[in-house]
Amino acid sequence: MGKIVSFPAVVLSMFCLAGSGIAGDTIKVGFVDTYSGPATTFTNDVLDGFKMAAEKINAKGGVLGRKITYVTRDDKFKPDIGLTMAKELILNENVDLLVGTINSATALAVSDLCRKEKVPFIATFSKSDKITGEKGHRYVFGMNENTEMAGRAAAKALSRMKFVKYWIAGDDYEYGHAIANGVFNHLKTLNPKVQLLGQSWWKVGETDFTPYITQILAAKPDFVIVATGGGGMVNFQKAAQSTGFNKRIPFYQHTAIELSTLMPQGQNAPEGVYGTANYLFYYPDSKENKAFVEEFRKAYNRYPKSGALYGYMTAQFIAKSFEKAGKIDREKLIDAMEGMTLPSPVGPMEMRACDHQVTLPMFFGVTKKSTQHEFLVAGDVVSIPGKDYMPSCAEIAKARAK
Amino acid sequence: MDFAANLFSTGTLSQILVGLSRTTILFIVSSGMSLILGVLRIPNVAHGSLYMIGAFVAWTVIQFLGGGLFAFLAALVVAPLIVAAVGFVLERGFFSYLYEREHLMLLLLTFSFALILGDLVKIVWGPEYRSVTVPAFFQGSAEIFGLPLPWYNLFLLIVGPCIAVFLWLVINKTNLGKIARAAAVDGEMVGAVGINVGWIFAFTFVLGSFLAGLGGALIAPMVNISLGMDHSLIMEAFLIVIIGGLGNMWGALLGSLIFGLTQSLGILVWPQFGIAFPYLAVVAVLVVRPRGLLRSTW
Numbered sequence: 001m002g003k004i005v006s007f008p009a010v011v012l013s014m015f016c017l018a019g020s021g022i023a024g025d026t027i028k029v030g031f032v033d034t035y036s037g038p039a040t041t042f043t044n045d046v047l048d049g050f051k052m053a054a055e056k057i058n059a060k061g062g063v064l065g066r067k068i069t070y071v072t073r074d075d076k077f078k079p080d081i082g083l084t085m086a087k088e089l090i091l092n093e094n095v096d097l098l099v100g101t102i103n104s105a106t107a108l109a110v111s112d113l114c115r116k117e118k119v120p121f122i123a124t125f126s127k128s129d130k131i132t133g134e135k136g137h138r139y140v141f142g143m144n145e146n147t148e149m150a151g152r153a154a155a156k157a158l159s160r161m162k163f164v165k166y167w168i169a170g171d172d173y174e175y176g177h178a179i180a181n182g183v184f185n186h187l188k189t190l191n192p193k194v195q196l197l198g199q200s201w202w203k204v205g206e207t208d209f210t211p212y213i214t215q216i217l218a219a220k221p222d223f224v225i226v227a228t229g230g231g232g233m234v235n236f237q238k239a240a241q242s243t244g245f246n247k248r249i250p251f252y253q254h255t256a257i258e259l260s261t262l263m264p265q266g267q268n269a270p271e272g273v274y275g276t277a278n279y280l281f282y283y284p285d286s287k288e289n290k291a292f293v294e295e296f297r298k299a300y301n302r303y304p305k306s307g308a309l310y311g312y313m314t315a316q317f318i319a320k321s322f323e324k325a326g327k328i329d330r331e332k333l334i335d336a337m338e339g340m341t342l343p344s345p346v347g348p349m350e351m352r353a354c355d356h357q358v359t360l361p362m363f364f365g366v367t368k369k370s371t372q373h374e375f376l377v378a379g380d381v382v383s384i385p386g387k388d389y390m391p392s393c394a395e396i397a398k399a400r401a402k
Numbered sequence: 403m404d405f406a407a408n409l410f411s412t413g414t415l416s417q418i419l420v421g422l423s424r425t426t427i428l429f430i431v432s433s434g435m436s437l438i439l440g441v442l443r444i445p446n447v448a449h450g451s452l453y454m455i456g457a458f459v460a461w462t463v464i465q466f467l468g469g470g471l472f473a474f475l476a477a478l479v480v481a482p483l484i485v486a487a488v489g490f491v492l493e494r495g496f497f498s499y500l501y502e503r504e505h506l507m508l509l510l511l512t513f514s515f516a517l518i519l520g521d522l523v524k525i526v527w528g529p530e531y532r533s534v535t536v537p538a539f540f541q542g543s544a545e546i547f548g549l550p551l552p553w554y555n556l557f558l559l560i561v562g563p564c565i566a567v568f569l570w571l572v573i574n575k576t577n578l579g580k581i582a583r584a585a586a587v588d589g590e591m592v593g594a595v596g597i598n599v600g601w602i603f604a605f606t607f608v609l610g611s612f613l614a615g616l617g618g619a620l621i622a623p624m625v626n627i628s629l630g631m632d633h634s635l636i637m638e639a640f641l642i643v644i645i646g647g648l649g650n651m652w653g654a655l656l657g658s659l660i661f662g663l664t665q666s667l668g669i670l671v672w673p674q675f676g677i678a679f680p681y682l683a684v685v686a687v688l689v690v691r692p693r694g695l696l697r698s699t700w
Contacts, residue, residue, distance in 0.1 A: 036521075038628045040529035172677060200673035205634035207625045208427075211420045211666035214549050215673055218413035234531055234626035242536055242552040242624070243543055264533040264626065 026069045027062075027328060029054075029318065030095030032085045032110060033125075035074040038231055039102045041260055042307045046124045047072065048300050049311025050099070053319075063319045064328065071095065075106055082106035083113060090117050096328060097121065099314055104128035104174070111140040120334055122317070124310045127175055127229075129182075132357040133391070134399040138334060141356040143310045143317070145278050147175065150254045151182015153362040153389035154225075154276050157382060158183070158252065159190035163223035165197045167216055170227025172201040179254050180227035197221045206232065209239035217248060224251040233261040237270050246270040257365045257378035259305045269376040273367045279306035279346060280363055283381050292345035313349055313358070316342050350386070354393035359386030413670055416549040421666030422659075423555035426562030427621050429658035431635060432642040433569060433651055434613030440649020441586045441606040443505060444497060447512040450636030451519035452611050456485045456618025457627045458523055461532045464622075471537040474623070482615035488519075489611025493604050501603070516632065524629055532627040540623075554623060561620065565613075569651060572609070582606050586649060638680075645687040647694030656695055660687070 029050075033043045054068040062068060071093055075082030082101055089095045090113075097120040101107050107126035114121035115137045122141045123131050129148035131140060145153075168184060170176035180199075187194055198219055200212050216224060228236050233255060240246045255261055256275025281293045281303045292312070296304040304312075317337055324340070325332035339353035350359040365378030391399075435449045460477040467473035492515060500507050536554050543550035573579040585592045585602050593599045625631065642661055646653025661680045668679025687695060 036524065036529070038529060038531070038630050041531060044529075169673075198673060200669065200676060203634075203677045205630065206677075207621060207631070207634065208420075208424050210552065210555060211417060211424070211669045212673070212676070214413060214416050214420055214551075215669045215676075217549055218670075219673075231531060231626045231628045231630070234533060238533065238624065238626065242541070242554060243550045245550075248550075260531075264531045266533070266535065268535045 026067050027318070027322060028093065028095045029068065029070040030086070030089035030093055030098045031070055031072040031100055032075050032082050032089065032098060032106070033072070033100040034077040034102050035072060036076055039077055042125055042305070043102050045305045045307030046311035046314075049296070049304065049308035049313075050315045051311075052296060052299050052308075053312045053315035057315065057319050063322045064326070066328065068315065068319065070099075075101060075103065077103050077106075079103060079105040079109045083109045086110045086113055090114075090119055095119070096330065097318065097333065099124055101126055104131065107131050108135055111135065111137070114139045118330060120330055120337075122314050124314055125307060127178075129178065129391075132355045133396060134402060136355050136357075136396065136400060138356075141317075141337065141351065141358070143314050143358050144306070145360070145362060146357075147178035147182050148391055149362070149389055150276055151179060151184075152186050152391070153364065153384045154183045154252060154254065154274075155186035155190055156384060156389055157274075157276075157364040158187055158223070161223075163250075164194055165220075165222045166194055167197050167199070167219065167221035167224045168227065169200040169212060169216060169224055170202075171204045171206070171229055171232045173204050173229075175229045176201070176204075176227040179229075180225055183225050183227075183252070183254075204230075204232070207235060209236050210243060213239055213243045213245050217243075217245065221249060224249055226251050226253045226256075228253060229255075234264055237261065237265060237273065238268075240273070241265075241268060241270040246272050250274065252276075255306075257363070257367055259303055259375075262367065262377070263303075263375045266375055267369065269367060271367055271369060271376065274364070275367065275378065276362050276364050277306060277378070278360060278362060279304070279309040280365075280378055280381070281305075282377060283363060283365075284346065284383065286345075286347075288343065288347075289345040309345060313342065313344050316344075317351060352390070352393070355396040357390065357396075359390055361385055362389055413547070413549055414667070416546040416551055417666045417670045418663065419546065419551055419559065420555060421663040422562070423558040424666065425658045425662030426558040426565075427617050428638060428642060428661055429562060429655050430565055430613050430620065431617035432639040432646075432658055433565075433654040434610035434617070435639050436643045436646065436649055436651055436654040437613070438607055438610040439643060440651075441582050442497070442501075442603050444508050444512060444607075445505075445640075446610070447509065447636060448492070448515035448519055449512075449610070449614050449639060450632030451516050451523070452485050452489060452614035453618040453621075453635055454523060454627075454629075454632040455488060455519065456481045456615030457534075457622045457625075457631065458527050458532065458618075459484045459615070460619035460622040461534050461627050462527075464534050469535065469537070471539045474534075474537040477534075477622070478616070478619050481619035482612045485615025485618070486608045486612040489614075490604060490608050492611075493607035497607070498600060498603065516636075520629060520632065529629060534622040534627065536623040558620065565616070566655060573651065578602070578605055641681075641684050645684050645694055647696035648698040650694070650696045650698060653694055653696035653698075660684075 058067045073085035099122045102125040104126040107123045124143045129146040132142035168180045252274040256273045258277040321333050321336040324336040341350040362384045365381040367376045368379035370377040438446050459481040463477040463480045464473045540554040543552040642657035646657030664679040664683040669676035
């Protein structure tokens with residue numbers, strides 16, 4: 001009996017030794033993310049942005065004399081696979097920290113694991129506000145905006161407009177409802193005069209929006225909050241263009257002005273659509289942003305999207321935090337990253353100490369034709385500073401206490 | 403909100419027309435599936451993948467020809483033909499070896515092809531979203547009681563009946579169609595009178611695939627062509643085939659009409675829960691007629 005038990009134990013300890021041996025001379029970052037299926041439109045940018053920054057850091061001698069290396073695991077957009085992969089990366093690959101994931105359910109599962117295992121985890125594309133909100137803890141960091149932040153930013157911009165009768169329409173899943181509620185609830189507090197005329201919800205992956213659009217037109221609202229995500233972004237815009245919806249009733253979509261939404265439609269995207277985004281390769285027209293775009297285009301022959309910014313900054317935050325900590329230690333990394341502010345292509349980005357949520361500007365704009373590009377771009381861009389649309393530390397503390 | 407008033411508003415007609423144009427796509431895809439199910443007895447889970455390939459091929463053809471009405475019409479012809487060719491390879495190369503086995507084996511094979519074709523699409527076209535523009539000819543929309551109905555939807559309203567008539571002619575007026583119908587009832591007997599049933603099966607599968615490809619090419623300008631578009635459709639197509647009566651072409655038409663219209667009218671009545679209506683209709687139909695509305699060939 002004793003032999004049977006000890007054999008796996010020996011094998012396991014060999015794995016651990018092998019793992020720690022590799023980890024000894026490099027900084028090993030484990031990526032759990034969706035690398036198959038439609039989500040790769042976003043996740044590949046995160047990885048490429050990270051690679052670009054890591055290569056530059058490594059070329060300059062790395063961090064504390066160590067090179068940044070990474071391993072990737074495909075979670076196939078499934079939380080259970082993601083969790084298994086995350087465990088494998090921690091136990092077998094002995095990674096120093098984890099990065100990912102686009103699926104919020106996976107992010108929350110991995111976050112919970114990381115809290116137990118005391119491994120830092122940087123969430124790079126999942127949009128649930130629970131990650132750094134009510135489910136936040138010492139080991140999890142948010143490197144992108146979330147539904148709560150996007151909702152507040154849009155509400156801020158919309159509250160300056162004189163629309164009164166609103167309609168909500170969106171993909172019937174958590175992201176859709178979270179975005180819609182985020183925008184409307186904050187709008188209602190900022191401008192109590194607004195009223196909700198009605199709502200339409202369709203299933204995720206809906207292909208034909210025409211029946212929904214004609215129904216909304218018949219109801220005659222002043223403005224529509226469209227809460228679509230992923231493929232629904234383009235699908236809805238195409239339907240808006242073919243029905244002339246955008247010319248009759250103005251509407252807003254989070255990420256409507258982003259490259260991932262506008263580029264596939266070429267010159268035929270609808271004009272006059274309001275949207276928010278964390279990153280636009282042509283705005284701000286600053287030296288830093290231009291340099292970032294040029295470097296990214298040289299490396300990957302395409303324009304960077306918001307994911308590229310998140311990935312790029314993830315590598316920077318990891319490198320600078322280890323440098324500040326002075327040694328490769330997970331707890332020291334967390335202490336160092338808390339409250340750290342780094343320059344980024346869109347201006348300074350701060351990793352807030354109280355909730356580990358990055359503070360970054362949000363751009364609000366409206367789609368318009370461009371003379372320089374083969375696709376529509378955002379016009380009348382307003383930059384909303386991070387501090388203006390972040391939930392306060394007190395609000396986060398209250399949410400976490402629940 | 404006054405539900406009854408919504409149903410008898412000026413929006414109703416426009417909503418019915420929109421619903422009918424949706425019916426067209428559903429009918430084209432589900433009739434192909436029903437055909438294969440009726441004659442070959444294959445519940446083809448990969449049918450949605452063929453539809454997805456149709457949309458991607460249409461995108462490629464339109465890109466290659468530089469867009470415009472001609473490129474779009476060419477895509478409507480080329481995409482279904484290529485998908486039909488894929489169907490031919492699948493049927494002759496794989497399915498034809500399994501007809502003697504249990505249905506479960508065939509089901510598993512079609513399921514594996516749904517996965518394989520999905521990955522092939524990713525390898526060939528990549529994971530990015532693709533988008534086809536509605537040709538200038540169909541851009542804009544007509545006004546019906548002040549509500550817009552896109553010209554493209556009107557075009558679909560014309561295409562739908564044409565396809566239905568074409569299928570009726572093929573199945574009822576050609577020899578091939580008659581033999582296929584006979585094979586659906588008793589394949590062994592058809593073989594016994596000296597007809598090569600294998601080729602009849604191949605013909606049916608190719609025709610079914612052609613329809614899937616045509617559905618994909620027709621929907622291309624309306625949606626975002628992406629991986630995963632197969633999954634959302636396959637469920638609806640199966641439900642339509644089930645409520646219509648397995649393997650019955652006209653059942654597929656009836657099922658598509660029920661699905662398309664309950665959805666668009668449901669949205670008008672209760673927009674928040676519009677998605678539920680087609681499924682409630684499916685439940686209602688199956689409670690009343692568990693074997694489908696029309697006679698099943700099974």
